[in-house]
Amino acid sequence: MAELEKGPTGRRRGRGARERILGASQQLFREQGINRTGMDQLCAAAQVSKRTAYQHFTGKDELVAEYLRRFDPSVLSDVFDRTDLTPRERLLAAFDVPPNAPLCPFIAAAVELHDPEHPGSRYAREYKMAVAARLADTAREAGATDPEQLGEQLALLIDGAAARTRVLDADAFPTAAAIAAVLIDNAIPAAVGDDHPREAVSS
Amino acid sequence: MAELEKGPTGRRRGRGARERILGASQQLFREQGINRTGMDQLCAAAQVSKRTAYQHFTGKDELVAEYLRRFDPSVLSDVFDRTDLTPRERLLAAFDVPPNAPLCPFIAAAVELHDPEHPGSRYAREYKMAVAARLADTAREAGATDPEQLGEQLALLIDGAAARTRVLDADAFPTAAAIAAVLIDNAIPAAVGDDHPREAVSS
């Protein structure tokens, strides 16, 4: 008999509570923001009693931090681990956000939490730095002269596109991708021209 | 006798209430964020009774919108109206934010208010579009081949620097300025080399 399904009165044992809470967080925090989502509403959406939620997380702060940690796989790995693309294509693929824009939750969290020492803010910082680092790694792989600089530049473009998309309510990633293409071509000495080769600046 | 100073019991008549409220908003909304600043605290900081505040503004929403409208002079005009700079220098001057980073309140407002139809969000959008337009104007003045595109690109860089500065707690504007310099040089056909001339892409 299924041991992780509900009993007659509404039990859902078997390790599912945490996951449901975090799943509801993913949806509600992103749709409504962190501060505008109360624990009552969140627990109702997760079909979890509030008491249980506070047995899994010491407080909302910890829940928020955990919620942010659930973005790594879909954002970092999916883009950088593709072996079917050249390094240069991988750098550009970071700007191909699907139309249903997830709209970077880390910037939102940093603004909403507003305390740089909040665990969520800390993790947002770590994440952004990790993205820049991975971009730099890929830039190095692509043969950029200054990979760290290019990585930081591309990271800034991504954040700019995210922020601008949020404020203007219009997709700004194509613009960012266009800038990225220019920067990448300028940063790679012997440009393996993909579509429009351009001579690099002569020292 | 001064007619806009306080009386013995704490009166401060003479047209000063609105200004003090908005002044306190400037400080508190920026330091603490909009949602984390209650009307009680704000009125106390403005030395204004809560009753008076709600006679000047129909609600917090209107106050927030008014608060955002007080940024124009210091951000838009100061940079673009400088006649002692060449158009190209003016474009780059937009990235010279003073060390005491004001840290773009429009992005913060768009995130915190979270409702695109909130008057504050509306104005944030208008403002960002106005900045891009002024950048485009200056780009046209500088002789860019596609001023609108360059304006949008530079606006994205500014937003990216602001967002990244906020998340990482480290000044990202120099990086943005470096990218801007590249874009500007690439966008102006006959580059009037300021320090490191570079040949434009040959059609």
Added chain:
DNA sequence: CGGTAGGCACACAGATCGGTGTACATAACA
């Protein structure tokens, strides 16, 4: 002098917030 407008102090309403306390029910394990 008296009227009026603008402001103050303060209590309060209603809602929502994060977080707990309590008593009860179920499943797994002994």
Added chain:
DNA sequence: TGTTATGTACACCGATCTGTGTGCCTACCG
């Protein structure tokens, strides 16, 4: 069988939020 986790339902706490209602007070103006 009984014990122990794990979870539920629900009331509740204190704090804080936006926003009002009320009464008084004082500066200005005629």
